[in-house]
Amino acid sequence: MHLKDHLILWNHAHIKIMDIRRTTLNAGDNAPPYRLPSSAFLYAARGGARVMLDKHSYQFNHAHVLHGGKGTLVELFLEEDELEFEYVLILYRAILALPAGKELVALMEQNNPFHCQYGFEPTSATSLYQKTESMLSNWDSGGLLEQLQVKTLFYQWVYELAWQLHVQGIKLMKPDLLNLAIRYMEENYHEPLSIEQLAEAIGSSPRTLSRLFRAQLQCSPSRYLTEIRMKQARTLLLKTDATLEQIALGTGYSDAYSFGKMFKKHFGISPVRFKNNASAPHIWPDMTLGQARNDIVSPLFLRYIDNDNHDQYRTKGESHMYRNTKPSLLLMLMLCFSILLGACSPAPANNTASPSPSASATAVADSGNTDQNTPAEAQTRTVSTIKGDIEVPLHPQRIVVLYLLGDVLALGIKPVGVSDVSEGAAFENELKDVQKLGTWFEASPEAVLDLNPDLIIVPSEETYQALHQIAPTVLIPYEKMTAEERVAMIGEVVGKKDEAQSLFDDFHKKVEESKQKLQAAGILDKTVSIMEGGKDRSMAVVNSRQFGRGSQVVYEYLGMKAPELIQQKIDVSTGAEAESISFEVLAKYSGDYIFRSSYNGMADLTSDPLWNSIPAVKNGHLLPIDFGLSYYNDIYSLNAQLDYIVNSLLATVK
16 A cells, blocks of 8 residues: 555544553463454564464564554464563544545545554653553543544654654555354354444455455355355264244354345255255265355255345335245255265365346246246346345336436336425426335335335435345445446346446537537636525535536536636535535626526525626626536436526527
């Protein structure tokens, strides 16, 4: 990691001190391994020891400094000739201060300095020692004023370290997140553990972990955890007399039913039948986890769902449990025959490979959850999302969408249910006969359930948590994505990847044509302000590209500039920002053209002298833009906004 990136992220981070403690080890003391609950600095105050950070060894003597990220395993070994060793542990948490642009988010994901591992001996130890002692004394005092002083001293402490890192050219070692995750799974497989909890435990994100597992192990974190649990469950079934309930609780499942369902998905046979067949070792040969990753059961049988939405909700009148229909005798014979073939055939040469997506898509359905009329080919595929890998329909027919309505419509899909549509939205007529489910952040789960969707697309963690048990649910973190990234992801989810690419190819072509028209009319180089409000004799002046009200079209795609006072803020803005400006100074923030957001009940300024004294207003360059039309930033709305904005500007010179 480059020190420059390190400093950029430190400057943009919000820091919270979690704890500061002094620890003393005496000869003969046994220091148990300790997993860091947050990012941490270790400062050697006296004596010497050998320290292992995730199996990396450091000599830790007086005034030395070590750093480790959340989840790092710390092991201390007192040197033989040392009678006493004293060190200070500074635990802190760092998150990006909001709003944070996609560049910072990407930098944080790729080069997180708060997770890096490094150690060195400062060339000047006095300053660090004094600040460390001062932090300890203020922290122990416990007062609010003292806590503020601790944070101030901590930043000075970090500055001193950064300077030392620069002078000495110390290289920061990125943590092995994959190894951390695997070790954490192996230690905690018996606990209920989601990918979100795993990511939180090691200071990563679900999306990053999913990518790492896919790239290096060709499987998802959920699948790897299941394999650990299934291997342990298999051992417990074969070598103990534990009940299914005990085994379920001991392997991280809430009850015997959930455990049995997952066991059958994984091995193609129920736990009871497995135990009863234990006397036939040729059917169940011993396997290592590495082999199990590929050949726990024949790929034709491995119909594993990484994000199993538990017992899917059904329409009214149905039980929300899976139907327990009996398989036909022929199907049962085929299953048994396939199991025997899978167990007796030699393992593939590549023991780390996983069944390909195409193999998963054609896997035979779990016989316990399939009736006689169900086709053997599963019409699903797996997509990677911020919530991990999720199995979605190959061709979804009943999609519920919240907020991201225009993106789905532009891909040629009409949802069966949507969040409320803002009056005047570009797609208002397209969705007039589609059921509305409430505001996008408070959509009714009951109303969604009644629609019996086969896919749900949501824009926030809150909506995901409210709806994800109803049907496969994909969270699109739209605030952290460009419009292109968002539409591409939705296209991938609904099976229209090529169409998604074409949408933006056509849009960018249209943008270039629009810029040429504006350039020919002498407008492209003019300044533009975007405003909203006026009732309290002040205006909200948009100073970012992500605020809506046409800001993305004007400032990002058309590349037009705002007055200098606003442009300076737009250039550094990373979120949706606007600033309230009084009428007395509003002229300084007014461009050659003003787009004013219009809506029912807006202030009537036709007789306001200050407003009418603004040059753009006097020159007839005040252009209304409908609030509903400019509220959304989906590709459907962006196209409509581009047409409206360009035509409105061109109309001023006709």
